[in-house]
Amino acid sequence: VIELEKAVKTYRVEDVEVRAMRGINLTVEEGEYVSIMGPSGSGKSTLLNIIGCLDTLTSGTYRLDDEEVANLSENDLARIRNRKIGFVFQSFNLIPRATVLRNVEIPMIYSGKPNRREVAKDLVRFVGLEKRLLHTPNQLSGGEQQRVAIARALANDPAIILADEPTGSIDSATGEKIMALLTTLHEQGNTVIVVTHDEYVAGMTNRIIRIRDGKIIREDWIVHF
Amino acid sequence: VIELEKAVKTYRVEDVEVRAMRGINLTVEEGEYVSIMGPSGSGKSTLLNIIGCLDTLTSGTYRLDDEEVANLSENDLARIRNRKIGFVFQSFNLIPRATVLRNVEIPMIYSGKPNRREVAKDLVRFVGLEKRLLHTPNQLSGGEQQRVAIARALANDPAIILADEPTGSIDSATGEKIMALLTTLHEQGNTVIVVTHDEYVAGMTNRIIRIRDGKIIREDWIVHF
Numbered sequence: 001v002i003e004l005e006k007a008v009k010t011y012r013v014e015d016v017e018v019r020a021m022r023g024i025n026l027t028v029e030e031g032e033y034v035s036i037m038g039p040s041g042s043g044k045s046t047l048l049n050i051i052g053c054l055d056t057l058t059s060g061t062y063r064l065d066d067e068e069v070a071n072l073s074e075n076d077l078a079r080i081r082n083r084k085i086g087f088v089f090q091s092f093n094l095i096p097r098a099t100v101l102r103n104v105e106i107p108m109i110y111s112g113k114p115n116r117r118e119v120a121k122d123l124v125r126f127v128g129l130e131k132r133l134l135h136t137p138n139q140l141s142g143g144e145q146q147r148v149a150i151a152r153a154l155a156n157d158p159a160i161i162l163a164d165e166p167t168g169s170i171d172s173a174t175g176e177k178i179m180a181l182l183t184t185l186h187e188q189g190n191t192v193i194v195v196t197h198d199e200y201v202a203g204m205t206n207r208i209i210r211i212r213d214g215k216i217i218r219e220d221w222i223v224h225f
Numbered sequence: 226v227i228e229l230e231k232a233v234k235t236y237r238v239e240d241v242e243v244r245a246m247r248g249i250n251l252t253v254e255e256g257e258y259v260s261i262m263g264p265s266g267s268g269k270s271t272l273l274n275i276i277g278c279l280d281t282l283t284s285g286t287y288r289l290d291d292e293e294v295a296n297l298s299e300n301d302l303a304r305i306r307n308r309k310i311g312f313v314f315q316s317f318n319l320i321p322r323a324t325v326l327r328n329v330e331i332p333m334i335y336s337g338k339p340n341r342r343e344v345a346k347d348l349v350r351f352v353g354l355e356k357r358l359l360h361t362p363n364q365l366s367g368g369e370q371q372r373v374a375i376a377r378a379l380a381n382d383p384a385i386i387l388a389d390e391p392t393g394s395i396d397s398a399t400g401e402k403i404m405a406l407l408t409t410l411h412e413q414g415n416t417v418i419v420v421t422h423d424e425y426v427a428g429m430t431n432r433i434i435r436i437r438d439g440k441i442i443r444e445d446w447i448v449h450f
């Protein structure tokens with residue numbers, strides 16, 4: 001479902017080039033449960049943003065469900081981001097002036113999903129924030145903001161879930177709850193890709209992709225008993 | 226050096242009260258190395274913000290170096306925050322349009338410290354970001370932003386370092402480097418307080434304060450061999 005070939009992403013800062021992805025070849029099949037690990041600055045978020053259609057490659061190809069993403073219109077891409085992909089951002093990217101409830105509802109306004117208020121309440125309850133429904137992001141703790149970001153990413157029941165360090169700001173007990181949710185989504189057939197620094201989190205997936213300096217240097221395939 | 230007595234902090238959201246700190250009694254002596262752990266939303270950042278003079282109590286007392294903080298003027302507080310306390314924020318709070326170098330220099334502009342450019346470069350080099358000096362925060366990875374926040378907190382060589390989840394977005398190798406830095410600062414006589422979800426990080430300190438629902442429920446005193 002996700003096929004990257006010779007994928008390169010280069011940023012320019014003044015007259016310096018930052019080669020964040022240096023030729024990545026990666027195939028993720030439908031329903032896989034994958035984690036991506038690597039040092040700070042190695043290109044994990046950049047890779048996830050490319051997969052999530054939030055940014056475009058400098059060179060190389062990206063086929064999503066057998067369509068070359070570079071050929072898609074902005075409308076197609078917006079639709080894919082809204083319905084096919086649920087993205088949990090490393091810095092959450094919540095709407096500052098909207099409540100928790102509204103933040104989780106917003107993707108469903110775009111997709112025209114019925115009974116969005118009920119769905120939003122269920123998701124917020126699931127991540128343990130039913131007592132914070134009317135708070136705005138600046139009235140939440142760091143881990144609470146992260147949980148809202150997770151709830152929002154799941155609003156349209158997307159086939160592909162991309163989570164950039166979903167447990168970075170959360171204690172282990174809450175983090176386990178989040179990982180249990182992602183594992184359940186995987187078991188229901190969704191494709192789940194998690195960027196993480198946590199070996200425990202990575203160990204819950206079936207495949208660990210290790211990145212260094214914009215290249216894949218190792219892959220581990222995990223058997224769970 | 227830090228004395229909180231019956232410290233209470235209550236937020237209001239619409240007509241609901243959120244009791245983030247529910248009567249905290251805490252003394253931290255000069256030169257201690259303390260970590261604060263607890264579930265997401267338990268009040269850790271709120272407590273650190275009170276200690277760091279970024280927010281004021283609803284009731285109770287806070288004496289910093291034997292001065293009641295509630296009696297200090299806004300000028301006194303600004304001076305304390307700039308020179309006595311180095312704060313690493315959970316969400317970094319970098320200046321968006323300023324470069325890495327400028328972000329680290331800014332506290333030294335306020336304090337009038339000489340040769341600030343050299344000091345800033347040293348700190349940036351220490352956290353491994355010498356190749357990112359001219360990037361702005363949005364041109365950095367999550368862990369790189371965190372490292373800039375750490376470098377900036379140390380700019381004025383503060384006696385008290387307050388770090389809110391300093392390794393949350395960083396891989397373990399870089400995280401160990403950051404903790405080694407904090408340990409060195411402790412050994413040099415600084416008072417270091419770290420909020421963390423990471424038992425490994427907490428295990429490097431001498432005292433773990435565990436919080437739940439705005440109250441201290443347990444303290445561990447650690448002996449290192």
Ligand SMILES: Nc1ncnc2c1ncn2[C@@H]1O[C@H](COP(=O)(O)OP(=O)(O)OP(=O)(O)O)[C@@H](O)[C@H]1O
Pocket residue numbers: 132135138139140141142143144169170171236237238243244245263264265266267268269270271272315
């Ligand atoms: N400005 C605010 N207005 C209203 N409620 C707030 C505000 N800031 C924090 N809260 C609430 O106070 C409680 C404590 O927040 P705090 O940020 O101290 O938690 P924390 O322990 O740092 O959590 P985390 O580990 O997720 O960072 C949370 O439940 C949060 O919803």
Ligand SMILES: Nc1ncnc2c1ncn2[C@@H]1O[C@H](COP(=O)(O)OP(=O)(O)OP(=O)(O)O)[C@@H](O)[C@H]1O
Pocket residue numbers: 011012013018019020038039040041042043044045046047090357360363364365366367368369394395396
């Ligand atoms: N918009 C940008 N402009 C310039 N350079 C950038 C930009 N975004 C990221 N970079 C650089 O590209 C490299 C990869 O960044 P990326 O965010 O993918 O890293 P990461 O692996 O997610 O790191 P972390 O674990 O710290 O979140 C970093 O060194 C960063 O400085």
Ligand SMILES: [Mg+2]
Pocket residue numbers: 044045046090164366367368
């Ligand atoms: Mg990242």
Ligand SMILES: [Mg+2]
Pocket residue numbers: 141142143269270271315389
């Ligand atoms: Mg916090």
